[in-house]
Amino acid sequence: MEPxxxxxxxxxxxxxxxxxxxxxxxxxxxKTISLRLIVNTLCLLLPAHCQAQVSLALSKTIPLPEIQxxxxxxxxxxxxxxxxxxxxxxxxxxxxxLKSGKPWRSLTGDGPAAALFAPEFNQLYVTRGHNLCIYDxxxxxxxxxxxxxxxxxxxxxxxxxxxxxxxxxxxNKTAIAIIGIPDGKPIGKINLPAKPQGFLVEQKGKRIFANxxxxxxxxxxxxxxxTLLAPWPLNDVSGNYPIALDEPNHRLFIGCRRPAQLxxxxxxxxxxxxxxxxxxxxxxxxxxxxxxxxxxxxxxxxVDVIDQRDADHYQLREHISVPPGSRNSVFSAExxxxxxxVPQRGNQAAEIRVFTPQK
Numbered sequence: 001m002e003p004x005x006x007x008x009x010x011x012x013x014x015x016x017x018x019x020x021x022x023x024x025x026x027x028x029x030x031k032t033i034s035l036r037l038i039v040n041t042l043c044l045l046l047p048a049h050c051q052a053q054v055s056l057a058l059s060k061t062i063p064l065p066e067i068q069x070x071x072x073x074x075x076x077x078x079x080x081x082x083x084x085x086x087x088x089x090x091x092x093x094x095x096x097x098l099k100s101g102k103p104w105r106s107l108t109g110d111g112p113a114a115a116l117f118a119p120e121f122n123q124l125y126v127t128r129g130h131n132l133c134i135y136d137x138x139x140x141x142x143x144x145x146x147x148x149x150x151x152x153x154x155x156x157x158x159x160x161x162x163x164x165x166x167x168x169x170x171x172n173k174t175a176i177a178i179i180g181i182p183d184g185k186p187i188g189k190i191n192l193p194a195k196p197q198g199f200l201v202e203q204k205g206k207r208i209f210a211n212x213x214x215x216x217x218x219x220x221x222x223x224x225x226x227t228l229l230a231p232w233p234l235n236d237v238s239g240n241y242p243i244a245l246d247e248p249n250h251r252l253f254i255g256c257r258r259p260a261q262l263x264x265x266x267x268x269x270x271x272x273x274x275x276x277x278x279x280x281x282x283x284x285x286x287x288x289x290x291x292x293x294x295x296x297x298x299x300x301x302x303v304d305v306i307d308q309r310d311a312d313h314y315q316l317r318e319h320i321s322v323p324p325g326s327r328n329s330v331f332s333a334e335x336x337x338x339x340x341x342v343p344q345r346g347n348q349a350a351e352i353r354v355f356t357p358q359k
Contacts, residue, residue, distance in 0.1 A: 055293065055305035055318045056338055056355035062101050064094065067350035070343035071328045073114035073154055073284065075124075077137065078334035083352065084124060085341060086112040093126050095140070096352060098337075107140060109133065116155040116164075121182040125164060127152035132166055132177075134184045144184040148177050156201045156208075157181065158223075165208065165223070167196045176208060176221060190226050192219055198243035198255075202267075209252060209267070211240040218254065218265070232270040237261055242285040244294065249311040253294055255282040262296060262306060264314060273312045278304045279319065286331035286338070291357050293317070295338055299327035303340060303355075320355075323348045 069089025076083055081098040093107040093115060110128035117124050122137035132146040150168035157164045164179040168189070175189040176196060192210065196219065199210035208221040212231070216238045220229040234240060239257030245267070246253070252265040257280065264274040281299030288295060294314075296304040303320040325343045332339070337354055344350040 054320075054358055056295070056303065056320060057358050058353060059337075059356045060101055060354040062096060062098075062103075062352040062354065064103060064344075064350040064352065066090070066103070067094070068344050069350075070325060071341035071350075072112065073328060074330040074339065074341060075115040075117045076330055076332040076335065076337075076339065077117045077119065077124075078332045079119060081335070082117075083330075083339055084115040084117060084126075085352065086115055086126075087350075088112065098335075098354070105140065107135065113152060114154045116157065118157055118159065118164075118181065120159040121162075123182055125155050125157075125181075127155060127166065132164075132179065132184075134181075146179060146184055146186060148186075149173065150175070150177075153196070154198060156199060158201050158203070160203075161223075163187065163223075165199070165201060167199060167210070169195045171195075176210065178223070178226070188226055190221050190223070190228065192228070197241045200243050200245050202245070202247065204247055209243060209245070211243055211254065213238065213240050216240070218252075220270070230270075232265065234263070235272060237263055237275075241283055242296075244285050244287040246287050246289065246308070246311075248289075251308075251311055253285060253287060255285045255296055257281060260298070262294060262304075262314070264312075274314050276306050276314050276316055278306075278316070281327055283327035284329045286329065288331060288338075288357060289333060290336070291359070293357070295329065295331055297327045297329035297340060299325050301326065303329070303338075322353065326353075 067087050072086040072088050083096040085094040087094050088111050091111040093112050095105040097104040113127045115126050124135040124137050126133045134143045150170040150173040153167040164181045166177040168175045174192045174195050177189045178187040180187050194212050194214045196210040206224045208223050210219040212219050216234045218232040237256040240254050242255040244253040250267045252267045254263045260278050260280045262276045278296050279298035279300050279302035285296040292308040294306040301324040305318040307315045307317045323342050328341045330339050340353045342351045
């Protein structure tokens, strides 16, 4: 017997209460079509949603075909949209035009270790061998050279006091040298017990914090009195190289290599308050005060993004895969950009990767 067919009652369009009759199969088809429309719409929207959830979105890649080898510490002129890249193997300071996304100029000389741009004085400072080179920030004419009679590395400055601080690395001459700016005249130095690596200057205080990896400690300096204070020892970690500061919350961030950890100190007490595992071989890190994150450039091929939940609680948010050796970076809060230097290694060409932080 054949299955019974549904019966339909029709009304004429002119009759009151007229409504087009539908079958169960028609209802099911309409529901299926509606469901498919919803699914298709979600498929279109989800990639954009996922893209918005990443910590750092790659917004631009700037090839540097003339660069062989690696890099060191960089700086940014956010106002003119220029990036200053220390090409250590080529022994040049490369100036990148961020507007066009192309290399613009090269400043030759001894191999650069670090660059620092000071917009308050429109000057660019570069450590080259034993010399501190001071350039005009607009023309890049060399204004003066200061021979500090020591191998030099990182730079920091205090715009209010008009002082530049330079890390001196030669054995038996380890110190933080103090230079008056903009004139470039030496003022003095604060002797250190061993080589300083990453260091920074309080902007609302009078201290300098300097990593001393060989002694497993953070040196604390009074820059007004030019004296050493009691150091802060590291517990169960070593290889402390990069450093950053969240001054409003009084938190000091230290990148350690053995084991690979971000260590957080209370800068008011010198006590350790938190640790977060990170990838290996970090050399630069930065604090993003807008998004409350720490960006850690790691040479084993990762940029680690760490969320600051509050002053004492931190959580690894994301590992961003990058080419090995990419351990030098700089963050500009003014331009809201994170710049990563990718070295030339084998078939990997040198380049700058520009990332934009996401909400």
